[in-house]
Amino acid sequence: MKPTNASARAMPSARAVRFYVANGLLDRPEGAGTAATYGYRHLLQLLAIKIRQREGQTLDAIKKEMREVTGDALERRVAASLAPALTLQMDTSAPKHNGVASWRHVPIADGVELHVRDDSPAARDDLLVALREMLRNTLGRNDFGT
Structure with a gap:
């Protein structure tokens, strides 16, 4: 399925990340302001958001899904979505x-x-x-x- 809007294709800006946090799509970072730090779970959440946007899902639908996904289920979901794209480029006969x-x-x-x-x-x-x-x-x- 093709992305429904340009934001689905774009790398998220700092502003978009703050929007996702403010709207409950991303967990709050550790710290605040310029001292805010994001961890591995935040990266997985961000990847999941972008993947679902590319699949045509609305932010409201994604927000609902994100509330229901906990622990390593998020990692498995992201890995399953990315695996086909990553394995197409793999060449086991490296020079x-x-x-x-x-x-x-x-x-x-x-x-x-x-x-x-x-x-x-x-x-x-x-x-x-x-x-x-x-x-x-x-x-x-x-x-x-x-």
Whole structure:
């Protein structure tokens, strides 16, 4: 199903995240203002919101669903939705240098790193920068060194 509006396709802005929190779609972050931090559950909730928007669901319907999903059920739901898209790009025959696949490591935040195999279309520098910034914004960690 195609997205019903442009916001379903867009990376959520800080304003959109605050809107989702204010309207009960996302749990409140730890702290407040510029000290607010978002964790793994927030990331899963945000992914679930965007996935459901792309499927054509209204925010009211998504809000109701989000209230009913607890614990690892949210993680399973997001993983099940993303799995087909992710597995289409997987190639188990990674090119190897001296028998070892070559990977690019992109630091995102303290304890978070993105690994991209060198032969992946996503290994382009411009895409890696975009992915890094998107993930940092999603995690609320813009202060991590470049």
